[in-house]
Amino acid sequence: MCCLSKYFFILSCISFIPFFIVACILINRHDSKVAGHPGEAKTYELVNRDYFWLKMRSFVKDFVRTCHQCLRNKPKHHAPYGLLKPLPIPDKPWDDITMDFVTGLPKCEGYGAILVIVDQLSKMSLYIPTKKTINAEGLARVFMDHVYSKHGLPKTIVTDRGSPFDSKWRREFNNLLGTKTWFSMAYHLGQMDRQNE
Numbered sequence: 001m002c003c004l005s006k007y008f009f010i011l012s013c014i015s016f017i018p019f020f021i022v023a024c025i026l027i028n029r030h031d032s033k034v035a036g037h038p039g040e041a042k043t044y045e046l047v048n049r050d051y052f053w054l055k056m057r058s059f060v061k062d063f064v065r066t067c068h069q070c071l072r073n074k075p076k077h078h079a080p081y082g083l084l085k086p087l088p089i090p091d092k093p094w095d096d097i098t099m100d101f102v103t104g105l106p107k108c109e110g111y112g113a114i115l116v117i118v119d120q121l122s123k124m125s126l127y128i129p130t131k132k133t134i135n136a137e138g139l140a141r142v143f144m145d146h147v148y149s150k151h152g153l154p155k156t157i158v159t160d161r162g163s164p165f166d167s168k169w170r171r172e173f174n175n176l177l178g179t180k181t182w183f184s185m186a187y188h189l190g191q192m193d194r195q196n197e
Helices: 019-031 040-048 056-065 068-073 136-151 168-177 190-196
Strands: 096-102 113-119 125-130 156-159 180-183
Touching: 019 040, 019 056, 040 056, 113 136, 125 136
Parallel strands: 096 156, 156 180
Antiparallel strands: 096 113, 113 125
């Protein structure tokens, strides 16, 4: 514990408070056995009763968010993650494919991204140069030119949840051609990324 009694009257008179005093105040109001590691709002309320300094809320927020005991012991307040659902084994090549973009590449001949398409059975891959800002129509055109024209229509397409894969063209494209689309689960992206590496 820190002894703050000799600083109590000084804090209201000075414009700069040394960091060790701020740390002692936060330790007293958050880490003590009496306080019991409350959350951000409660810790702020406890500190604000007796002290004030500039940007106090951000100090309290950072202190509570980086508290080692709170990170280890506080429960998560979200639904549990779903179970990994394995992909079915395809019957023949190019029946089931995965699609993903590799972005953040240096521009070469006007292209700054690569569309990676992998056949799940044979692991044959297509690497198609594209622009990072490709829209739904452009993606449909690239897909028709490189996959549909050479390998026919796949039964399933597994993609991540990126905006080019989630847009209108897919629904219309799938309805017209009878293709079923499966999205990888948000917390199990590795299911598809292992295929694309």
